Amino acid sequence: MKYSDPKYLHRLTYDIVIIGSGAAGMALADSFYKSKKRILILEAGFEDWREQSQTIYTGTTSGYGHSEIDKDRTRQLGGSTNCWGGSCVPFDPIDFELTENGRNLWPISYQELMPHYITAGNFYGIGDYFSFKHNMLAHYIFSDNIPGVAQKYWLANNKNKLFKDVYPNLTGNRSNIDLCLQANAIDIDFENSSSIKSVIVENYNQTKFSIKTKKVILACGGLESTRLLLNWAENHSQFSKILENLGLYYSPHIDIRSGSLVSFPGAINNIDSLDLTKDISALPFFNLSFKKSDQDKYLNSQWSLRARKYGIRGRRFWLWPEQLVENYSKQEIALMNYLAKENQLGEVFDFIVAFDQTPSSKSRVTLGVKKDRFNLKKINLHFHISDDDIGKIKNTYREIGRIFGQNKIGRLSLGEIDNYLSHNQVGAHHHTGTIRMADSAKYGCVDRNLKIFGVDNLWVCSSAVFPSPSQANPTFTIMALAKRLAENIDNEKLHY
Numbered sequence: 033m034k035y036s037d038p039k040y041l042h043r044l045t046y047d048i049v050i051i052g053s054g055a056a057g058m059a060l061a062d063s064f065y066k067s068k069k070r071i072l073i074l075e076a077g078f079e080d081w082r083e084q085s086q087t088i089y090t091g092t093t094s095g096y097g098h099s100e101i102d103k104d105r106t107r108q109l110g111g112s113t114n115c116w117g118g119s120c121v122p123f124d125p126i127d128f129e130l131t132e133n134g135r136n137l138w139p140i141s142y143q144e145l146m147p148h149y150i151t152a153g154n155f156y157g158i159g160d161y162f163s164f165k166h167n168m169l170a171h172y173i174f175s176d177n178i179p180g181v182a183q184k185y186w187l188a189n190n191k192n193k194l195f196k197d198v199y200p201n202l203t204g205n206r207s208n209i210d211l212c213l214q215a216n217a218i219d220i221d222f223e224n225s226s227s228i229k230s231v232i233v234e235n236y237n238q239t240k241f242s243i244k245t246k247k248v249i250l251a252c253g254g255l256e257s258t259r260l261l262l263n264w265a266e267n268h269s270q271f272s273k274i275l276e277n278l279g280l281y282y283s284p285h286i287d288i289r290s291g292s293l294v295s296f297p298g299a300i301n302n303i304d305s306l307d308l309t310k311d312i313s314a315l316p317f318f319n320l321s322f323k324k325s326d327q328d329k330y331l332n333s334q335w336s337l338r339a340r341k342y343g344i345r346g347r348r349f350w351l352w353p354e355q356l357v358e359n360y361s362k363q364e365i366a367l368m369n370y371l372a373k374e375n376q377l378g379e380v381f382d383f384i385v386a387f388d389q390t391p392s393s394k395s396r397v398t399l400g401v402k403k404d405r406f407n408l409k410k411i412n413l414h415f416h417i418s419d420d421d422i423g424k425i426k427n428t429y430r431e432i433g434r435i436f437g438q439n440k441i442g443r444l445s446l447g448e449i450d451n452y453l454s455h456n457q458v459g460a461h462h463h464t465g466t467i468r469m470a471d472s473a474k475y476g477c478v479d480r481n482l483k484i485f486g487v488d489n490l491w492v493c494s495s496a497v498f499p500s501p502s503q504a505n506p507t508f509t510i511m512a513l514a515k516r517l518a519e520n521i522d523n524e525k526l527h528y
């Protein structure tokens with residue numbers, strides 16, 4: 033059943049309560065559809081976007097340039113899938129090999145997640161990512177294979193992007209799944225020293241309800257799941273084990289657009305999105321395929337090209353380099369002159385690059401003093417990038433530049449990276465790291481099964497559990513983790 037307010041809930045006892053109805057909540061609910069368990073999804077917002085709900089997401093930011101945190105997520109049914117791009121790509125094998133002081137960052141392997149990417153792909157409607165029309169897409173941006181560069185693509189299902197459209201099918205009269213709107217989870221009650229017995233929710237009329245449950249899954253987005261836990265930890269000693277790491281290691285991907293490429297003629301094949309079926313499209317990108325032994329030199333990164341308005345003596349406007357002086361930096365003019373002298377015809381592209389980040393405890397989410405209407409403290413998000421990572425970013429640019437030069441793709445200008453980082457928004461809507469997964473509470477907040485250390489029946493399903501953000505967009509991996517968690521819980525594979 034779907035309820036528009038907790039005051040209408042028929043029953044207040046469930047097997048599993050899922051907090052949040054976004055990509056994570058939706059992928060979980062889809063898996064529990066045929067389960068015998070009674071499931072309740074708590075959604076804080078309404079069916080549509082409302083100021084009343086969205087304003088709860090406000091907070092402050094500091095450090096490197098970051099988007100406002102109430103602007104890059106949506107607090108309504110379907111969560112941030114109401115505003116996302118829909119692009120999905122799995123993490124890379126290298127992500128699962130990264131280490132921190134000699135210890136593996138990820139407690140799970142690439143192989144372990146692989147089958148769940150397939151289930152997640154089937155749920156989202158893009159099918160098996162790993163076998164999807166590969167032949168059509170191989171060597172899409174560059175016509176030849178370039179050693180050291182991996183050509184990849186994001187898949188999007190343009191018909192299934194809005195997850196709120198899927199709920200009517202899951203919550204019909206005879207379903208085991210209930211969904212309740214205007215149900216803001218604000219607190220939890222413990223049965224004993226380590227087990228939750230109920231979730232406290234409040235609607236927008238200041239009425240509170242206590243919902244009994246055997247299990248709770250926190251799936252309300254990277255920042256909000258962190259905010260709830262930080263608030264709860266102030267009142268419940270059960271969270272003492274995770275305090276050392278909770279809120280730390282925030283990373284949203286480091287977005288840099290300072291570089292550009294002047295390409296040799298014919299080197300770039302195609303940079304546009306390709307429709308693979310009526311609903312599914314693929315957008316190409318590439319990355320540097322570095323080895324684990326190079327972890328201290330490079331950062332994993334995703335690169336896509338955007339054609340500039342002008343080509344040098346190019347296909348759109350037949351301009352000589354001198355005529356472009358106003359638009360280009362000195363280095364770019366030098367490159368263009370170089371190419372012009374050689375009598376080449378080329379094109380100019382901007383780079384859109386998103387970098388992985390080495391976990392840094394200085395990059396973090398903390399509670400501020402201001403409170404929301406439910407008496408929960410708001411957050412400050414401090415986005416820090418280490419000097420080490422800035423060095424790795426420059427190395428990665430240089431290496432891509434070297435490979436491009438050697439393979440006659442073109443000449444690369446890095447742009448002013450330090451200046452760019454200091455004066456631009458370089459972080460936005462991929463909220464990872466702040467409830468990270470680890471083998472022990474010494475290094476993280478949830479175990480390999482996403483269960484909170486020290487609490488028997490609370491799991492977190494969100495990008496906040498990623499120990500490192502990868503180059504990849506987060507949502508495909510969130511959905512794969514949701515599929516894995518639901519399967520484990522439903523089959524009672526988890527002991528507690």
Ligand SMILES: Cc1cc2nc3c(=O)[nH]c(=O)nc-3n(C[C@H](O)[C@H](O)[C@H](O)COP(=O)(O)OP(=O)(O)OC[C@H]3O[C@@H](n4cnc5c(N)ncnc54)[C@H](O)[C@@H]3O)c2cc1C
Binds near residue numbers: 076112115217260461
């Ligand atoms: C502009 C934009 C473009 C993006 N493009 C992409 C992309 O192309 N590819 C990609 O992989 N990712 C993309 N993302 C990121 C993607 O949207 C998120 O990774 C994804 O939505 C996260 O899913 P989630 O379920 O963890 O959180 P959300 O989707 O944010 O869902 C959280 C849900 O929890 C609810 N909630 C919050 N607090 C409470 C509470 N206390 N009680 C009850 N319910 C609560 C919220 O209302 C919401 O419904 C984009 C994001 C933005 C903003």
